[in-house]
Amino acid sequence: GENVEQHPSTLSVQEGDSAVIKCTYSDSASNYFPWYKQELGKRPQLIIDIRSNVGEKKDQRIAVTLNKTAKHFSLHITETQPEDSAVYFCAASPRGGSQGNLIFGKGTKLSVKP
Amino acid sequence: EPEVTQTPSHQVTQMGQEVILRCVPISNHLYFYWYRQILGQKVEFLVSFYNNEISEKSEIFDDQFSVERPDGSNFTLKIRSTKLEDSAMYFCASNWDKGFSGANVLTFGAGSRLTVL
Numbered sequence: 001g002e003n004v005e006q007h008p009s010t011l012s013v014q015e016g017d018s019a020v021i022k023c024t025y026s027d028s029a030s031n032y033f034p035w036y037k038q039e040l041g042k043r044p045q046l047i048i049d050i051r052s053n054v055g056e057k058k059d060q061r062i063a064v065t066l067n068k069t070a071k072h073f074s075l076h077i078t079e080t081q082p083e084d085s086a087v088y089f090c091a092a093s094p095r096g097g098s099q100g101n102l103i104f105g106k107g108t109k110l111s112v113k114p
Numbered sequence: 115e116p117e118v119t120q121t122p123s124h125q126v127t128q129m130g131q132e133v134i135l136r137c138v139p140i141s142n143h144l145y146f147y148w149y150r151q152i153l154g155q156k157v158e159f160l161v162s163f164y165n166n167e168i169s170e171k172s173e174i175f176d177d178q179f180s181v182e183r184p185d186g187s188n189f190t191l192k193i194r195s196t197k198l199e200d201s202a203m204y205f206c207a208s209n210w211d212k213g214f215s216g217a218n219v220l221t222f223g224a225g226s227r228l229t230v231l
Contacts, residue, residue, distance in 0.1 A: 103159065
């Protein structure tokens, strides 16, 4: 089945710096890759997603890139702010699955220091 | 903004007891899901449900687990005989379609924390 690896597990940046989180997946048939932000004790919330027919997508300070050949995708946050501090999870929707059947990475705890 | 609601927010139970977690998905959504998250770990898919039957399930979702849509609004997860390792946050989620359209966002509930003693 699909396996999603995520790095780094923790990331600490200064406010205003950029943060990059990387994920790899194993199933070449996976075609949907969302990113979720989870604040302590709260539910995961979708921040951006990308489909396999697109190489890059941007939404204000957040961007996601996808390299299908290498089977990896990355989250880029620019001009980080303290409120960006949270755990970020990447996910992939495996072969034949619905958009809601997601295999998650282990998460990256992002700390943005003022 | 429509929300997925879950009850209870926290349940403490003794090992071996049955537990039912309840969810009310967003009203026009057709696909329902349960995920779990053991403390400090990743979110794990358990099961998806459509048209009153399970459409997909993971290896975690063994015979101790069952799901049901007992009426037009509730979606429940039952754990028949709880074990210590069932302690986790259980998230319900829903979306309206199986496909990959831009508006088909998977929306999570706030979660039900299950503690098995």
